[in-house]
Amino acid sequence: MWDALQKLGWSIALALLATLPARAGSVTLYSDAQVASIVTDGAASRPLNKAAALLAHDLTALTGHAPKIATGPGGVDGTAVIVGRIDQPWIASLLRANRLDTAPIAGKWETYGRAVVPAPWNPKQRALLIFGSDTRGAIYGVIDLTRELGVSAWEWWADVTIRKVATLTVDAALRYSREPSVRYRAIFLNDEDFGLKPWAAKTYEPEAGTVGPRTYARIFELMWRLKADTIWPAMHKGTVAFDDVPGNAQTADDYAIIHATSHAEPMLRNNDREWDPARRGPFNWQTNRQALLDYWDEAVDGHKQYENIYTLGLRGVGDYPMLGADGPEQMRDILTDVFGRQRAILAHRLGRPANTIPQVFTPYKEVLPAYDTGLKVPDDVTLTWPDDNFGYIRRLSNPQERGRSGGSGVYYHISYWGGPMSYLWLASAHPALMWEEMRKAYLFDARRIWVLNVGDIKPGEYLSQLFLDMAWDDDAFADIASVRAHLHAFAAAQFGAEHADAITDILWRYYDLAFSRKPEFMGFNTHYPTTAPRQTDFDMIDFGDENARRLEAYRDIAARAAALRTTLPSDRWDAFDQLVFYPVGAAAAINERALDLDKAIAYGLQRRASANAYALRARDAHAALLAGAAAYNAMGGGKWRGMMDIAPAKLPQYDQPDYPYWSNSGDASCALQAEGGSYYDRGGATPALPPFHRELPRTRYIDLFLKAPALAHWTATPSAPWIRLDRLRGAFDARTAEQRLHVSIDWEAAPDGGQGSIALTCDGTVTTLAVTVRLAPRNTVKDVSFLEEDRIVSIYATHPDMMTGAWEVLNGLGHTGASLRSALNTESSETSGPSATYRFATTTADDRATLRVIALPVLPITSRNGMRVAVAIDGGAPVVLDFKTAEFSAAWRQNVLGNSAVGEVNALRLAPGAHTLRVTALDPGVILDRFEIAFDGAPRAYDPVPETRIVK
Numbered sequence: 001m002w003d004a005l006q007k008l009g010w011s012i013a014l015a016l017l018a019t020l021p022a023r024a025g026s027v028t029l030y031s032d033a034q035v036a037s038i039v040t041d042g043a044a045s046r047p048l049n050k051a052a053a054l055l056a057h058d059l060t061a062l063t064g065h066a067p068k069i070a071t072g073p074g075g076v077d078g079t080a081v082i083v084g085r086i087d088q089p090w091i092a093s094l095l096r097a098n099r100l101d102t103a104p105i106a107g108k109w110e111t112y113g114r115a116v117v118p119a120p121w122n123p124k125q126r127a128l129l130i131f132g133s134d135t136r137g138a139i140y141g142v143i144d145l146t147r148e149l150g151v152s153a154w155e156w157w158a159d160v161t162i163r164k165v166a167t168l169t170v171d172a173a174l175r176y177s178r179e180p181s182v183r184y185r186a187i188f189l190n191d192e193d194f195g196l197k198p199w200a201a202k203t204y205e206p207e208a209g210t211v212g213p214r215t216y217a218r219i220f221e222l223m224w225r226l227k228a229d230t231i232w233p234a235m236h237k238g239t240v241a242f243d244d245v246p247g248n249a250q251t252a253d254d255y256a257i258i259h260a261t262s263h264a265e266p267m268l269r270n271n272d273r274e275w276d277p278a279r280r281g282p283f284n285w286q287t288n289r290q291a292l293l294d295y296w297d298e299a300v301d302g303h304k305q306y307e308n309i310y311t312l313g314l315r316g317v318g319d320y321p322m323l324g325a326d327g328p329e330q331m332r333d334i335l336t337d338v339f340g341r342q343r344a345i346l347a348h349r350l351g352r353p354a355n356t357i358p359q360v361f362t363p364y365k366e367v368l369p370a371y372d373t374g375l376k377v378p379d380d381v382t383l384t385w386p387d388d389n390f391g392y393i394r395r396l397s398n399p400q401e402r403g404r405s406g407g408s409g410v411y412y413h414i415s416y417w418g419g420p421m422s423y424l425w426l427a428s429a430h431p432a433l434m435w436e437e438m439r440k441a442y443l444f445d446a447r448r449i450w451v452l453n454v455g456d457i458k459p460g461e462y463l464s465q466l467f468l469d470m471a472w473d474d475d476a477f478a479d480i481a482s483v484r485a486h487l488h489a490f491a492a493a494q495f496g497a498e499h500a501d502a503i504t505d506i507l508w509r510y511y512d513l514a515f516s517r518k519p520e521f522m523g524f525n526t527h528y529p530t531t532a533p534r535q536t537d538f539d540m541i542d543f544g545d546e547n548a549r550r551l552e553a554y555r556d557i558a559a560r561a562a563a564l565r566t567t568l569p570s571d572r573w574d575a576f577d578q579l580v581f582y583p584v585g586a587a588a589a590i591n592e593r594a595l596d597l598d599k600a601i602a603y604g605l606q607r608r609a610s611a612n613a614y615a616l617r618a619r620d621a622h623a624a625l626l627a628g629a630a631a632y633n634a635m636g637g638g639k640w641r642g643m644m645d646i647a648p649a650k651l652p653q654y655d656q657p658d659y660p661y662w663s664n665s666g667d668a669s670c671a672l673q674a675e676g677g678s679y680y681d682r683g684g685a686t687p688a689l690p691p692f693h694r695e696l697p698r699t700r701y702i703d704l705f706l707k708a709p710a711l712a713h714w715t716a717t718p719s720a721p722w723i724r725l726d727r728l729r730g731a732f733d734a735r736t737a738e739q740r741l742h743v744s745i746d747w748e749a750a751p752d753g754g755q756g757s758i759a760l761t762c763d764g765t766v767t768t769l770a771v772t773v774r775l776a777p778r779n780t781v782k783d784v785s786f787l788e789e790d791r792i793v794s795i796y797a798t799h800p801d802m803m804t805g806a807w808e809v810l811n812g813l814g815h816t817g818a819s820l821r822s823a824l825n826t827e828s829s830e831t832s833g834p835s836a837t838y839r840f841a842t843t844t845a846d847d848r849a850t851l852r853v854i855a856l857p858v859l860p861i862t863s864r865n866g867m868r869v870a871v872a873i874d875g876g877a878p879v880v881l882d883f884k885t886a887e888f889s890a891a892w893r894q895n896v897l898g899n900s901a902v903g904e905v906n907a908l909r910l911a912p913g914a915h916t917l918r919v920t921a922l923d924p925g926v927i928l929d930r931f932e933i934a935f936d937g938a939p940r941a942y943d944p945v946p947e948t949r950i951v952k
Contacts, residue, residue, distance in 0.1 A: 523653025
């Protein structure tokens with residue numbers, strides 16, 4: 001029968017096939033050693049042929065059998081996957097013959113349809129037809145099929161090995177994809193000097209000696225799998241310019257990847273490598289205009305055959321400010337002139353009106369003030385709003401800008417080289433913050449282009465996928481809970497559903513800890529200008545020992561990751577090491593080095609015999625950093641050799657520190673340090689623990705230690721049974737020179753106020769430590785929710801007693817586990833807005849207090865806004881605090897290093913008793929984390945003070 005149909009010709013055959021509609025159900029692509037063929041239209045483009053090759057690679061890895069790849073139906077038998085565009089003749093004929101409607105995708109951007117149809121070579125067989133509205137649409141249809149087959153986007157880039165299967169069956173239902181939420185979805189390869197470039201030059205592509213076409217082919221394949229369509233290529237001086245490497249531009253075209261360039265590289269140029277001042281003169285519009293115009297004209301003319309997005313504007317070579325401009329106003333005037341000349345070049349060389357050519361302008365760093373002086377950007381040019389390099393978008397479009405035909409987008413960072421401190425090593429930007437900022441951008445119509453600075457790609461795998469998944473379908477991320485769900489799905493996709501909960505918990509804690517202080521920032525220094533590392537600000541005395549609590553948290557997730565690794569099959573070990581084990585372990589090690597070094601110094605000053613042990617732990621942690629990087633670079637037989645550098649840019653915080661060594665006088669007597677600061681050595685003052693409150697159940701600690709190694713026994717004897725200790729006796733020896741005791745209260749038996757003690761006996765010396773139970777006045781407690789403890793009232797923003805107006809609780813974002821955001825549609829006001837009220841009580845008399853309001857350092861949504869709140873205590877006159885900061889100001893530097901913005905009201909006089917705090921948001925998008933009312937002399941924490949919320 002089929003031979004007869006063939007003799008009638010394809011057109012008649014297809015007409016007859018029209019009587020055989022597409023069938024639903026499922027279609028088997030592999031069974032009984034038979035794998036489906038892959039067929040493209042005979043006129044298929046290079047990108048579609050490469051998509052067919054990618055699908056063939058995946059099917060081969062899944063089945064162990066290589067599928068046949070054909071251009072057209074000749075010689076094909078059995079089931080097949082047919083891939084093409086709706087405008088290709090053979091594909092269009094198949095669509096008509098099977099009565100498949102193309103209206104849902106026709107004319108749309110990067111969309112596809114999928115259906116099962118009778119195979120053109122045998123109506124009794126079936127074919128899975130993927131038909132794209134355009135080339136990338138068809139490619140994404142292939143990508144979605146590979147995902148459905150279980151292939152990870154990270155199968156090559158993170159060694160998530162494709163596992164063989166017995167059969168492959170996919171859904172046969174007719175489906176159409178939606179247009180992507182963001183039109184252009186881009187990655188920026190930046191600061192590649194420390195990982196991507198040395199790896200490419202020495203390991204993956206030594207023949208190029210740089211990031212060349214083989215490397216870019218791998219990058220473009222990853223971009224396909226993540227549904228990115230635009231590249232900002234590597235740009236540093238140490239990397240040969242993208243367009244100067246033979247094959248790079250053609251490889252991008254072969255993968256249908258759009259070539260664009262960064263905010264500092266107008267008109268497809270790489271200034272760091274391509275501008276030669278000896279030949280071309282200074283990079284100065286005022287004095288060397290024609291040389292710049294010729295330089296840009298050459299690039300546009302040389303690459304007009306490719307699909308490009310053109311960056312407009314002008315900055316200095318090497319990502320520096322513009323030469324020849326004296327202030328924002330002069331920069332504005334220069335840019336106005338530059339825009340006109342650049343657009344004239346584009347219209348001339350491309351042969352069409354400038355307003356039909358994709359162009360972007362990114363007001364980055366010093367350029368934004370110039371824009372805000374009234375710079376007129378042509379209406380069709382996309383405004384790409386940058387973040388402040390630390391994850392906070394500097395501004396979005398106001399109502400007038402949102403009406404522009406060019407629309408807007410965002411340039412965002414998960415890697416950065418610059419002040420006040422670079423973060424180029426471990427990707428630890430918090431997913432919840434990325435969601436908050438990018439979802440906000442989407443709601444404010446920044447939907448034309450999203451660019452992510454991915455640095456070296458590795459180890460930013462998860463964050464890159466989150467960003468691009470949001471760009472592809474932002475509606476799937478309508479609320480903040482979707483972020484953790486996405487991380488869970490990512491973990492399941494790589495390692496199986498049975499491990500997803502554990503991996504999600506580990507990674508979420510990793511991101512939480514880094515939100516407090518990134519691993520790269522643990523030197524507590526800056527490098528613009530470069531300063532020496534110093535001790536951290538984590539308190540070792542108060543609040544249960546912040547230092548120990550942070551270190552224990554890192555040790556916990558590192559240990560959980562190590563234990564989980566042993567349960568994984570061997571084909572997931574390398575993937576787990578790259579995606580989980582290495583970043584978690586490296587972050588733990590650099591924290592251990594810094595925090596143990598802190599204790600080595602502090603404990604040496606206390607003459608603790610244990611001080612040197614902490615120095616040794618810090619040294620061991622540095623050794624672990626070196627070993628971890630070596631293991632990373634050696635995995636997979638050296639596949640990633642050169643990718644991991646634990647000291648990017650060779651900044652001083654990565655250097656091995658000098659470790660203190662403390663000698664002792666041979667005095668092996670005992671001493672103690674109690675939480676809150678009480679220190680007792682022989683002959684010292686009587687120590688005491690901070691008071692315990694029935695309303696605020698706490699555990700306090702006591703460190704009992706020797707001043708020189710010795711054999712000694714100790715006992716702890718409480719004066720009353722309601723005083724509980726986690727241990728009552730112990731011994732010291734040459735290896736154990738300190739013990740930490742934890743003290744709590746049995747509130748069922750404790751008196752309502754009063755005092756007890758603990759007698760600590762060590763080496764014949766008895767020290768009595770006071771234990772006080774303090775009871776707040778009953779009439780106060782019943783009226784309030786928060787109580788002063790240790791001279792501080794600590795309130796978390798999401799625990800108000802009353803709220804009015806539109807607030808949003810952002811669970812998972814912030815330092816306290818959640819934060820409170822004023823609604824994005826809040827109208828800015830001088831006096832009114834959504835408010836939250838908190839009731840608290842104080843006990844300190846006749847002393848001054850400071851109210852500290854701690855917010856996240858988000859920036860005003862548009863140029864018209866501030867980031868203001870009005871705070872009032874006990875109905876007094878409101879005090880307005882504005883968290884808005886200028887980029888590179890001292891306040892901004894402090895804010896981004898700790899992800900906190902602090903406003904203070906000083907010299908408050910609060911009588912003992914009940915009080916109210918009322919906080920009113922005067923601008924949209926203010927994110928409140930917590931409040932502290934601290935009396936003079938109160939201890940200061942780096943992390944949030946434990947909440948003094950009354951247990952009722």
